[in-house]
Amino acid sequence: MPDVVARVKNAGCLVLHQVGTEAAARMAEAAGADVIIAQGIEAGGHVHGRSPAFGLAERILAGTDLPVVVSGGIATGEGLAAALAIGASGVQCGTAFLATEESFAHSYHKSRIVEATGEDTVLTDVFVLNWPKGAAVRVIGNSVTEGLKGNYLGHDPDSLPRETIAHDDDQPRLRFSTDSPLRTTTGDLEAMALYAGQGAGNIPDVVPAAARLNTMVAQARHILKGPVRNGFTAMS
Ligand SMILES: Cc1cc2nc3c(=O)[nH]c(=O)nc-3n(C[C@H](O)[C@H](O)[C@H](O)COP(=O)(O)O)c2cc1C
Structure with missing residues (x-):
């Protein structure tokens, strides 16, 4: 270093x-x-x-x-x-400026932050494809984290399926990847990593x-x- x-x-x-x-x-x-x-x-x-x-x-x-x-x-x-x-x-x-007009995040991601309370986020390492095992992220809970039934941590990227759920231009975006929805993303945005900190509950607009x-x-x-x-x- x-x-x-x-x-x-x-x-x-x-x-x-x-x-x-x-x-x-x-x-x-x-x-x-x-x-x-x-x-x-x-x-x-x-x-x-x-x-x-x-x-x-x-x-x-x-x-x-x-x-x-x-x-x-x-x-x-x-x-x-x-x-x-x-x-x-x-x-x-981070989150406070993700939810601004200039940010390149998808408007869906911004609106989920505005709607979220501080308790709506979870720390999980299931959004890990492209990153090393154990790299935990805080996201707004969604259909993917609900499917974990409380087992948010301890996921092995090698055992996760590779399934395309969205695209950025012609680039596929996988379920369980670290990609979050950008302005250019189309597909199942709800199932992507919707990064947000616990301060989301204090971001009204x-x-x-x-x-x-x-x-x-x-x-x-x-x-x-x-x-x-x-x-x-x-x-x-
Ligand atoms: C969309 C997004 C992507 C982030 N990506 C990284 C990253 O790749 N590496 C990292 O060390 N931190 C990353 N962070 C964490 C930020 O550096 C920062 O610590 C965090 O946003 C502060 O918490 P807050 O979002 O509650 O303000 C990311 C945060 C957000 C919101």
């Missing part, structure tokens, strides 16, 4: 490395990463570790002077304010990305400057 980090930095880029454990954070720092992204189990898409985001971020913060960013389930200014309050430098959001960002920042500013809901006043 140090060689890759050095190559990227030599090309003038900042290296933000996403981790799911403290050990991985230490390795990323030793390899020369500039920023550590602490990804929690709440996150949409591929999930690295099994710790909640804020607890993991706090533990990583305690062991490094690098900037730490919290990731997983964050879609609001409340989440951003909470991250800043624990000493993190910011947040990384599809808006321009700038609007999502501005709302989050304004909410966070309001919380950090003003009296908070339980009557305590935030320190400045």
Whole structure:
């Protein structure tokens, strides 16, 4: 990893490395990463570790002077304010920006995120074709995950059938693959990997990305400057 980090930095880029454990954070720092992204189990898409985001971020913060960013389930200014309050430098959001007008995700995927509650997502490694065994993802529960009868983890890609359920232009998309539906996808979109974090329950609409960002920042500013809901006043 140090060689890759050095190559990227030599090309003038900042290296933000996403981790799911403290050990991985230490390795990323030793390899020369500039920023550590602490990804929690709440996150949409591929999930690295099994710790909640804020607890993991706090533990990583305690062991490094690098900037730490919290990731997983964050879609609001409340989440951003909470991250800043624990000493993190910011947040990384995936699902909140998947459900924006600019995102190349299929409108079906965006509308499923808007309709979802935080409890509608599951962590499963059944969407694994094209990826190594055990690579777990958080998705909105669908007909494929319902068919697992609660056995979400432990699937072997070699024992899964290869069945085309959709296409991207002329490219086949398989049931159990990691492909999610894009604007260009046609077919059985419901059965594809509908990536979403637990923050989906806090995403009420599809808006321009700038609007999502501005709302989050304004909410966070309001919380950090003003009296908070339980009557305590935030320190400045
Ligand atoms: C559509 C989608 C695809 C993702 N793909 C990857 C991936 O290939 N590798 C990875 O490390 N994380 C991946 N992630 C996770 C993000 O890097 C990030 O940790 C996550 O989106 C944060 O959680 P949130 O979606 O609840 O905001 C993906 C997330 C989404 C929503």
